[in-house]
Amino acid sequence: MEANAVEIPTRADIERAAAMIAGYIRRTPVLQLAIAGLGTITLKLEQLQHTASFKPRGAFFTALSAAERPSLLVAASGGNHGLAVAYVGRALGIPARIFLPLTAPHAKVSRLHSLGAQVEQHGERYADAFAASEESAASPGALAIHAYDAPGTVTGQGTMAREIEQQVPGVRAVAVAVGGGGLMGGTSAWFGDATELVAVEPEGSQTFRAATQAGRPVDITPRGLASDSLGASRIGALPFAAMQAAGTRSVVVGDAAVISARELLWRECRIAAEPGGAVALAAVLEKQVAVAPDGGTVVVVCGANTDPSDLPLA
Structure with missing residues (x-):
């Protein structure tokens, strides 16, 4: 872009x-x-x-303004964005799949699990997690919520x-x-x-x-x-x-x-x-x-x- x-x-x-x-x-x-x-x-x-x-501000607006109600929320994150998307998913009753780098702090990973998100960890950087998320984001009914762009x-x-x-x-x-x-x-x-x-x-x-x-x-x-x-x-x-x-x-x-x-x-x-x-x-x-x-x-x-x-x- x-x-x-x-x-x-x-x-x-x-x-x-x-x-x-x-x-x-x-x-x-x-x-x-x-x-x-x-x-x-x-x-x-x-x-x-x-x-x-x-982060919940942008995540809620993206989900609520979608043309159709998504069946899955997908996000790549260093931690905070993933927490927001997981929280949005729980609040709206939509499953969330969050991709993180292996370096994400344990406190953030634990909180994601407590919010009911499916957590996957890949690579050392946010960019690695984002690349890993793209297949899930392309699945039918999924809504990818970008962390910033x-x-x-x-x-x-x-x-x-x-x-x-x-x-x-x-x-x-x-x-x-x-x-x-x-x-x-x-x-x-x-x-x-x-x-x-x-x-x-x-x-x-x-x-x-x-x-x-x-x-x-x-x-x-x-x-x-x-x-x-x-x-x-x-x-x-x-x-x-x-x-x-x-x-x-x-x-x-x-x-x-x-x-x-x-x-x-x-x-x-x-x-x-x-x-x-x-x-x-x-x-x-x-x-x-x-x-x-x-x-x-x-x-x-x-x-x-x-x-x-x-x-x-x-």
């Missing part, structure tokens, strides 16, 4: 998605956090969404940005972690170029930075601390087009900053974020995102599927 061939969701599309999924998802809260020496930011607590990440997914994820606009008067900037780009793509589609949008990536998984430099989505080899949730091998063409159209800025953070951000969330808010969920805050701590007055800088905490045992007790 080439960037110039995609149709970016409109605000009307996202409004329609919000109405359709309203009875199935949580309207997640916001929380102001004062950071010494920097100021006060607003956290969008999307880790409180069903399955502890933003599909109109239903991006449109559904854009409903989070709609909530932010309603919850934070005068929002000036929004920082979002990026893997395949679905959440940032939806956020960019909603806000456009009227708000400063910052796509934050860990140094080991720079899909947006690589695409920006090349002028198109290109393959990378994801690695590092947050690769279980942000480990796409390339950014989606649709999210990339939406992000380019909105003038979304690229920021890269180091693992040490991600660890510090994760510990800050736990120490100050008792939020046990997964590394990928703390990536956007890391950019604030590194002073790569300016803190606007009165909480006008919004930082999305996008996931909490993690083992909290390594967080400090104090």
Whole structure:
């Protein structure tokens, strides 16, 4: 899918998605956090969404907007998207088959089984799991729900940005972690170029930075601390087009900053974020995102599927 061939969701599309999924998802809260020496930011607590990440938004919209009720939901995932699709399947009474890499965290695999999904693991990366999923996705009655590069997914994820606009008067900037780009793509589609949008990536998984430099989505080899949730091998063409159209800025953070951000969330808010969920805050701590007055800088905490045992007790 080439960037110039995609149709970016409109605000009307996202409004329609919000109405359709309203009875199935949580309207997640916001929380102001004062950071010494920097100021006060607003956290969008999307880790409180069903399955502890933003992913059910796009998965529910894709399933509910299908032309015919599917008999099987199929997804490839590093973990969080699979959990969302499994949850959607259970909520709607549709079997789910989830494909994961062998490197997926045990906590996510166990949760998938508890949600009643059929789980298959293949290869070392998300791309390997995706390739393995294609045969099931092509079976009669199956609906493949892409983790990030599909109109239903991006449109559904854009409903989070709609909530932010309603919850934070005068929002000036929004920082979002990026893997395949679905959440940032939806956020960019909603806000456009009227708000400063910052796509934050860990140094080991720079899909947006690589695409920006090349002028198109290109393959990378994801690695590092947050690769279980942000480990796409390339950014989606649709999210990339939406992000380019909105003038979304690229920021890269180091693992040490991600660890510090994760510990800050736990120490100050008792939020046990997964590394990928703390990536956007890391950019604030590194002073790569300016803190606007009165909480006008919004930082999305996008996931909490993690083992909290390594967080400090104090």
